[in-house]
Amino acid sequence: MSKYLTRKQVAERYPISFSHLAHMASQGRGIRYRIIGKSAIYHVDDVEAWLESKVIEPTRDRAFRNRVGLKKSSSRNAE
Numbered sequence: 244m245s246k247y248l249t250r251k252q253v254a255e256r257y258p259i260s261f262s263h264l265a266h267m268a269s270q271g272r273g274i275r276y277r278i279i280g281k282s283a284i285y286h287v288d289d290v291e292a293w294l295e296s297k298v299i300e301p302t303r304d305r306a307f308r309n310r311v312g313l314k315k316s317s318s319r320n321a322e
Contacts, residue, residue: 247277247284257290 253274254261267273268283274293276283 246288247286248290250283250285253285253290257294259294 248256250261250264253259253264264273264283264285268276274285275289276285278284
């Protein structure tokens, strides 16, 4: 695979639409890109880093881990 992808190629390979890429770019947000002639191109590493930065950890899992951690520390305090 090439190191650089056009907007169309990014939209075909990743879960983001061509129009959303263009919209974010017009607002100065989103994935870093370069302009070559009239085309925007994206480095694969930039696309994947941006997608990774959008990961959201489910809050229910966090709350569960916190409760489990609290129970363990509470039982230690009871001793």
